[in-house]
Amino acid sequence: MARKLWLDTDPGFDDWMAWALLEADPQFHLLGVSVVAGNAPLPVTLANALAIRALHGFTTPVFAGCARPLAQPQSTAQDVLGAHGMRSTGPLLPPASHGLSAGHGVQALVDAVRAHPGQVTLLAVGPLTNVATAFALAPELPQLLQALVIMGGSTVGGNATAAAEFNIHADPEAAARVFDSGIPVAMFGLNACRQLAVGDGHVQQLRTLRGEAARIFTGYFDGYVDLARVRGRAAQALYDPTPVVWLARPELFTLQPGRVEIELGGRYTRGMTVCDLRPPARARANAQVALQAQGRPALEWVMERLLALLART
Numbered sequence: 183m184a185r186k187l188w189l190d191t192d193p194g195f196d197d198w199m200a201w202a203l204l205e206a207d208p209q210f211h212l213l214g215v216s217v218v219a220g221n222a223p224l225p226v227t228l229a230n231a232l233a234i235r236a237l238h239g240f241t242t243p244v245f246a247g248c249a250r251p252l253a254q255p256q257s258t259a260q261d262v263l264g265a266h267g268m269r270s271t272g273p274l275l276p277p278a279s280h281g282l283s284a285g286h287g288v289q290a291l292v293d294a295v296r297a298h299p300g301q302v303t304l305l306a307v308g309p310l311t312n313v314a315t316a317f318a319l320a321p322e323l324p325q326l327l328q329a330l331v332i333m334g335g336s337t338v339g340g341n342a343t344a345a346a347e348f349n350i351h352a353d354p355e356a357a358a359r360v361f362d363s364g365i366p367v368a369m370f371g372l373n374a375c376r377q378l379a380v381g382d383g384h385v386q387q388l389r390t391l392r393g394e395a396a397r398i399f400t401g402y403f404d405g406y407v408d409l410a411r412v413r414g415r416a417a418q419a420l421y422d423p424t425p426v427v428w429l430a431r432p433e434l435f436t437l438q439p440g441r442v443e444i445e446l447g448g449r450y451t452r453g454m455t456v457c458d459l460r461p462p463a464r465a466r467a468n469a470q471v472a473l474q475a476q477g478r479p480a481l482e483w484v485m486e487r488l489l490a491l492l493a494r495t
């Protein structure tokens with residue numbers, strides 16, 4: 183039986199890739215998608231999600247989630263990613279006016295997990311506002327989940343600040359509630375995600391494809407690789423797809439139990455994931471922290487599925 187999943191996301195192009203991989207592989211059954219503010223404000227991330235769904239002909243229900251962090255002003259990545267939260271070097275994603283399911287994304291997430299107790303893996307690849315709000319609405323939810331997997335945090339410093347990774351930094355209070363919820367968090371931080379990176383060669387693989395969806399996707403993929411090019415780097419880390427590869431091919435990764443605390447008070451470190459991986463911390467472990475990835479086979483898995491999906495949509 184296919185693994186039941188719920189995706190919480192702030193599209194963003196790496197979010198788009200993660201979603202596409204979940205839809206492309208029959209081992210996954212995506213129950214729903216809840217959208218959160220993050221890379222851009224919620225109206226933008228939601229519009230991106232509906233447009234992605236329409237482009238590929240996905241049928242997974244999409245719900246609007248939280249628009250604001252729990253306790254701080256909103257911060258986005260639009261200064262890096264542009265007004266739409268993602269850039270293309272090719273044709274723009276056609277907007278979609280349909281596909282939004284009624285109801286709040288947090289309630290939809292709670293309902294889906296309650297309907298399938300012990301069977302749903304929650305994959306969160308944006309700020310954890312929706313997840314924390316769901317845990318507050320339904321305190322039994324952490325115990326009803328099969329697993330909680332996130333792209334977020336870091337063991338090696340941040341990207342939003344010197345200390346904090348973007349998803350955690352965008353809503354540290356939400357992250358603190360999630361890591362204290364009682365369910366172990368499989369944490370894929372910057373340190374792990376940077377071991378999978380895509381460059382010009384991967385763009386060329388996609389350019390062999392025909393079809394409108396492939397052409398549009400490839401333009402955004404190239405725009406994503408541009409994030410590295412403009413900084414003088416040859417390849418761009420694959421953030422959100424990394425935990426999806428682990429769900430499909432766990433043997434390609436090494437995770438270690440540890441205690442992860444979210445810094446809330448530090449003037450320079452707010453939003454930092456303080457990862458204690460020392461043996462005594464394992465007794466108080468609240469997370470499985472991804473440390474190593476076999477980048478080459480992981481990237482081969484990603485590209486095979488993206489190419490297969492784009493060849494048929």
Ligand code: RIB
Nearest residue numbers: 194196197307348349421
């Ligand atoms: O730090 C990387 C994370 O921030 C990714 O989820 C990306 O989509 C952005 O949300």
Ligand code: CA
Nearest residue numbers: 194197307308
């Ligand atoms: Ca994201």
